[in-house]
Amino acid sequence: MFDHDEDDFPFQHGDDEMTIGRKDEGLTVRQALAELAVKGAISTDLRKSLIKGELRSIVLVVPSAEWTNMAGGAVEDIHDRIYAFCKASGKKEAEDASAINKALAAGRTVVAVTPSVRTLPAIFKTVASETIEVPPPSAALVAQLVRRFSVGRLPSSFSRLDTSVLDFDELCGLVEKGADAAVTAERIANAISAKTRTARVGETLPDLEVAVEFGDARLWAIDLKQDLSDIKAGIIGWSEVDKGCVLHGPPGTGKTTYARALGQYLGIPVVIGSVSELFACSAGYLDSVIKAQRALFERAMQQAPAVLFLDEIDQMPDLDQISQRGKDWWSPVVADFLQLLDSAVSDRDGLIVIGATNRVEALAPACLRPGRLERSIYLGPPDETGAARVLRHHLGPSLADADLSPMASICSARRMTGADIMDLVRSAKRLARREKREMSLSDLTARLVPPYELTEAQRSRVALHEAGHAAIAALHFPDRLVSVSIDPFGGGIASGGHVRVEIPDDLLETKSDLDRRVEMLLAGRAAEIAFLGEASSGSGGSETSDLGLAMRMLAAAHLSFGTADAPRWRCEPERAMDMLRLDPRTMSQVETELAKLAASAIDLVRSRRSEIETLAGELLSRSTLSAAEVLTIVRKGESASTNLVSRRFESNESTLPWTESA
Structure with missing residues (x-):
């Protein structure tokens, strides 16, 4: 060496x-x-x-x-x-x-x-x-x-x-x-x-310098690394450094992996523990729990500079939300925990404390105040770029030259977490291994999009549905439309097709903008009603379906963005649906708005009947159309394939055995 x-x-x-x-x-x-x-x-x-x-x-x-x-x-x-x-x-x-x-x-x-x-x-x-x-x-x-x-x-x-x-x-x-x-x-x-090595044997951790799948948590890590560099150079002291945050988001998004990757990125040790572990590793009595949590903090302090990762931090209760009997037992534990947290971020330089929870709303507010865990960072399912990186990370040397973007699009549309993607790759590798051959792209595809057959009537309905989405997208968002396809490869869970519209992350939208997005989401269902007399189950069924996404947008408008009639903030956008279920009055308002926009979408689709029929005919023939091709058809109002499409849409099929998403 x-x-x-x-x-x-x-x-x-x-x-x-x-x-x-x-x-x-x-x-x-x-x-x-x-x-x-x-x-x-x-x-x-x-x-x-x-x-x-x-x-x-x-x-x-x-x-x-x-x-x-x-x-x-x-x-x-x-x-x-x-x-x-x-x-x-x-x-x-x-x-x-x-x-x-x-x-x-x-x-x-x-x-x-x-x-x-x-x-x-x-x-x-x-x-x-x-x-x-x-x-x-x-x-x-x-x-x-x-x-x-x-x-x-x-x-x-x-x-x-x-x-x-x-x-x-x-x-x-x-x-x-x-x-x-x-x-x-x-x-x-x-x-x-x-x-100091945080990766397990045979494991390669993500490089946080480029790991965009971690979103804002990656940016926090980059800032932290620069701060540590400035400390070594004598430019700043520890008092000027962020030394605590809470990672929150759904299970499987890689909170623990992020903590270990952070240690590798910063070049410092990581001590991993959880609040529930404090009870499992002790007798469960008050004094033994307090001793266990002190020992955990002391172990981390001994290795400073270091990262202390505390999983399930929401298990440390909010004393204001529990009964008096529970408060009598918990008060000494919580007080000692908060004192240790104060010591970790104030009295003992070099210890970076990261709490993790799947339920940030259950976290005691005392943990989040300045001087303790100062930041709350959402870690959710990766977007398309992040999903492609996660796929590549778990594939390793396999499929080195394959284009993973279509599969990444599916993963993103389904809101698959890093754990979901890891399981997907693992199952595809297992399939090839059991057949004693090298892994192929088809192995991954077979696991991600199980094969299924469509009848002619079903395929026609899918084409009409996607044509409705595409036509309204061309009217409302001509600069953001990318493509439309009835190929299931690239849509949601067992999707019959998809329309791809890119919405910038930094976009500032009004309520009118959100309403237009909802109309676009409902346009597929509207096309089925306008042309075939009734909608299929393809517009609903999951949180990533047309109806699921539309409800989520309207819920966020009322409970997070402040773009609805009554200004309010109840939660972050990702939690709007959970909060909506607890608020019957707002739920009624959102459902009323959704019904109005659904009716508006039907009127809009009927006004573009010839263009939608033409789009559907082209999709039946070619499966996929680019934004330029869609815009050309919608703007010219061509109806060359109207009669053909109308004949092919004559069907009594009104339900589909899958969930459809825009």
Whole structure:
């Protein structure tokens, strides 16, 4: 791993540095590491003041609990009059205060050694003269330790290692007395790599630099990486960095994968836990749950800078929403959790806390206030570009030259999550593996769009339905129309066809704009009614159907966008349908608007009868039409295939066995 240069590792021994064979010959590795770290943190002037007894008390903040006792021993070795106070588990604060006062009364200098000042007795707030921080061991400090106990040269590349990610016991376990320095360096480098590697064996995590499937969460990661770079450059401090957010969205959208990918992207460890796990890994009693959550935060703090990922954070209840009996039990747990969260984002630099939930509306508001988890980021199913990336990621080297855009369009239209797409690829690979052959595009297609046969009447109805969508899209959104097809490859779940209209993400729409989009969605159903006398089931059945999408848009207009008659905001657009089901009055208003727009769509379709018949005839002949071809037909009002289409639409078939979406 290392390149061995001719020059020695560029750290020089000081005149007073202890080496094997001199007065530290009896020191263990643990004692030597603690001595080096404490010596590096305490300045010469402060050391002299401690020796002379000029200071009553100081606080020494160590990197983690593992450092406490050994650092305390190193402090006491400075002079006999120094008393190191290391918080002992189980002791009451009154007993601690008594021991401290006894030492002070005897004229000794008290040095409180702790990984967190918030755990110290209150007496230190009044008697402590200074607070000194012992930083995590740098490569320079570890080099001194290795050279003290090893033989041979250290490679110069050792200086580039981030030894701060290793805790006290980990470092001591890697340094062996009398071992070759290069071997020890290799061992340390491997340990650092193992601890910071967030991908599992054989796994490749997404690169957040380009992983557009993560949406706004990706942009947050990019900003965070720049902030960490600015910290290293000394441009900003940790107080200026976002150190907390909540990821929310439906199950399977990759929240945990994102957290691990974030750790890889930032080059820092990731500690993964969940609120429900706090109960599973403890006896379930109040004190054991509190101990479990403290241990989780402490484990993350010991590895800082690090990411702490807390799944199912909505399981930490909102105290205002539970019964008094439940509140009596939960209050200490929630209070302790919020205190830990405050410590993670305020008192302890370097810890980035990410909460995850499928139900952001159930999350206690206290978690989201500034200073705790400051941002709420939606992580939903990927769009077409993101779906193509997820497909490619899970396919790996398979189908390297295949065009995945049609399948990505299907995945996006169905609102398939990353987990859904992973399962799709896995099942396609399994099909090829069991037949002992290489995977083909048809394997993926067979899993994504199961084959089915249409009767002539059914195909005619699908053509008419899509022609209705296309004609109204050409009238309302001529610049956004892309294509229309009766080929199921590219539509929704078992779709009979689809119209592709691109709506910009940054588009600002009025209620009139939304109404036109709803008319376009309802135009397929309207064409069936206007031409065949009644609609089929192809317009409804799922949340991504024509009716499902239309209802969602109108619900968002009333409950999120503020474009309806009564201005209000109840939720984010993605949650509008859930909120609508709980609001009968608004539901009635939305259904009334939907009925009016459905009637308007029928009138509009009837006014374009000849163009729609022509479009349907062309679709029956060619399956797919481009935007230019649709616009030409609609604008010229051609009716060359009117008679043919009308004859082919004479059918009593009024229901279809699939769900149709625009």
